[in-house]
Amino acid sequence: MAILQLLLKENLFLRDPQETELGRKIVQDSIMMIDELGFEKFTFKKLAQRIDSTEASIYRYFENKHRLLVYLIAWYWNWIEYRIDFGTQNIDDPKRRLEIAIRIIAEKKEKDASFPQIDEEALYRIVIAESDKTYLTKQVDEDNKEGLFRGFKSLCGKIASYILEINPDFEYPHSLVTTALQTGHQQLFYAEHLPSLSNFKKSNGDIYKQNEDFLKQLVFNAIHA
Amino acid sequence: MAILQLLLKENLFLRDPQETELGRKIVQDSIMMIDELGFEKFTFKKLAQRIDSTEASIYRYFENKHRLLVYLIAWYWNWIEYRIDFGTQNIDDPKRRLEIAIRIIAEKKEKDASFPQIDEEALYRIVIAESDKTYLTKQVDEDNKEGLFRGFKSLCGKIASYILEINPDFEYPHSLVTTALQTGHQQLFYAEHLPSLSNFKKSNGDIYKQNEDFLKQLVFNAIHA
DNA sequence: ACCTATTTAAAAGTATTACTATCAATTATG
DNA sequence: CATAATTGATAGTAATACTTTTAAATAGGT
Numbered sequence: 001m002a003i004l005q006l007l008l009k010e011n012l013f014l015r016d017p018q019e020t021e022l023g024r025k026i027v028q029d030s031i032m033m034i035d036e037l038g039f040e041k042f043t044f045k046k047l048a049q050r051i052d053s054t055e056a057s058i059y060r061y062f063e064n065k066h067r068l069l070v071y072l073i074a075w076y077w078n079w080i081e082y083r084i085d086f087g088t089q090n091i092d093d094p095k096r097r098l099e100i101a102i103r104i105i106a107e108k109k110e111k112d113a114s115f116p117q118i119d120e121e122a123l124y125r126i127v128i129a130e131s132d133k134t135y136l137t138k139q140v141d142e143d144n145k146e147g148l149f150r151g152f153k154s155l156c157g158k159i160a161s162y163i164l165e166i167n168p169d170f171e172y173p174h175s176l177v178t179t180a181l182q183t184g185h186q187q188l189f190y191a192e193h194l195p196s197l198s199n200f201k202k203s204n205g206d207i208y209k210q211n212e213d214f215l216k217q218l219v220f221n222a223i224h225a
Numbered sequence: 226m227a228i229l230q231l232l233l234k235e236n237l238f239l240r241d242p243q244e245t246e247l248g249r250k251i252v253q254d255s256i257m258m259i260d261e262l263g264f265e266k267f268t269f270k271k272l273a274q275r276i277d278s279t280e281a282s283i284y285r286y287f288e289n290k291h292r293l294l295v296y297l298i299a300w301y302w303n304w305i306e307y308r309i310d311f312g313t314q315n316i317d318d319p320k321r322r323l324e325i326a327i328r329i330i331a332e333k334k335e336k337d338a339s340f341p342q343i344d345e346e347a348l349y350r351i352v353i354a355e356s357d358k359t360y361l362t363k364q365v366d367e368d369n370k371e372g373l374f375r376g377f378k379s380l381c382g383k384i385a386s387y388i389l390e391i392n393p394d395f396e397y398p399h400s401l402v403t404t405a406l407q408t409g410h411q412q413l414f415y416a417e418h419l420p421s422l423s424n425f426k427k428s429n430g431d432i433y434k435q436n437e438d439f440l441k442q443l444v445f446n447a448i449h450a
Numbered sequence: 451a452c453c454t455a456t457t458t459a460a461a462a463g464t465a466t467t468a469c470t471a472t473c474a475a476t477t478a479t480g
Numbered sequence: 481c482a483t484a485a486t487t488g489a490t491a492g493t494a495a496t497a498c499t500t501t502t503a504a505a506t507a508g509g510t
Binding site: 268269270280281284289290 | 466467468469470471
Binding site for chain 1: 265355365369399400401446
């Protein structure tokens with residue numbers, strides 16, 4: 001299997017962490033640490049101790065910890081878009097493309113050998129628990145102007161276009177896609193922590209299958225209205 | 226119009242803020258301040274300065290600022306449940322009850338004269354931008370054990386029961402309700418800050434009507450599957 | 451191999467945050 | 481009117497989120 005690198009650009013970092021050993025360690029170990037501690041308790045100081053470096057060195061790669069989170073989440077959405085592009089190659093029927101996209105969104109995330117640097121399982125837990133915090137801030141408008149959310153928008157636009165191919169009259173393609181993307185994370189979080197808020201149950205079998213089933217129902221029923 | 230008080234209990238506070246002048250000022254002014262500054266920039270110190278009191282005094286009502294946020298969000302969900310109870314009085318048809326609930330969830334929130342203490346418009350903006358932060362934490366399981374999310378669960382259970390009356394075979398009533406509740410906020414946030422992620426547009430008229438329309442489609446199409 | 455530019459480590463410093471503690475002044479209650 | 485509860489004033493602490501400076505290590509070009 002070929003080893004790949006997602007090209008993340010713009011203002012997602014000060015210095016590209018994929019280019020240096022230290023940068024790669026920052027990304028790798030921050031994924032482990034945010035997963036373990038949660039974003040609130042995670043600090044650059046703790047990360048520096050863990051990777052035997054210093055706060056000041058980390059600040060040369062990322063302006064602050066919020067930007068690092070935005071970077072990780074952007075990486076994740078780029079990865080998902082790549083997987084959807086890959087999985088829908090040579091498939092013409094937009095319904096099947098949409099089905100594949102939903103499956104990829106809903107499914108369990110396992111290590112992707114194409115990206116040995118990144119622990120996708122840990123990153124997925126971060127996405128579930130922390131990704132909303134990237135934009136639920138007072139600086140969202142400035143961050144947006146800087147293009148920090150381009151990866152998410154791109155993915156959303158792609159899937160919305162499948163929906164419009166299926167039903168050009170559907171009024172809310174983007175809203176439906178963002179709803180599905182968000183819901184996929186939310187229900188997994190509830191299933192784990194607030195089970196009375198979800199009907200996904202481990203006792204009903206594979207929780208990711210239930211996720212896929214629910215999202216498919218939600219999306220396809222909405223489109224054919 | 227009668228003046229009411231929602232009874233919030235348990236571990237939502239150390240000392241009931243509805244019982245004293247200072248407590249009511251804490252709640253009122255924290256709503257204004259969190260709305261203005263965002264939850265991250267909001268501190269008890271700033272609040273104390275604003276209400277001419279001290280940090281230590283505020284800490285006697287709420288353990289920390291996270292608990293205060295949880296309190297405000299719990300108040301909001303209790304208020305919504307009260308409005309739905311009120312609005313569905315004497316209505317037997319579960320479809321109509323569900324429609325009313327969706328309308329109440331989606332609609333613009335205006336000052337409720339029954340609760341003169343609370344600025345519901347500002348509180349609604351807080352709910353949209355900050356409510357997910359109440360449970361997206363590492364302490365969610367302990368907070369849940371303490372019953373902090375009871376108000377939200379109660380509302381969710383109520384609307385899920387309408388859905389089961391309409392279609393007893395529907396497999397995901399709670400998931401559908403939480404999806405709708407979350408989506409209602411998310412789409413309004415996107416419409417304001419990340420408009421390419423939503424199809425709600427101010428140029429299409431009343432944004433809250435679009436919200437209601439989208440949620441109705443989503444929910445009713447899902448149920449009748 | 452050597453010079454120079456860049457990168458990193460080490461250390462220290464600052465303002466702010468999220469609390470906790472103490473004690474005196476004020477206010478409510480019986 | 482006495483006493484208990486509440487609040488205000490003040491101070492203090494550990495941690496956070498940075499910034500700055502300087503020196504050491506490393507890399508790249510000739």
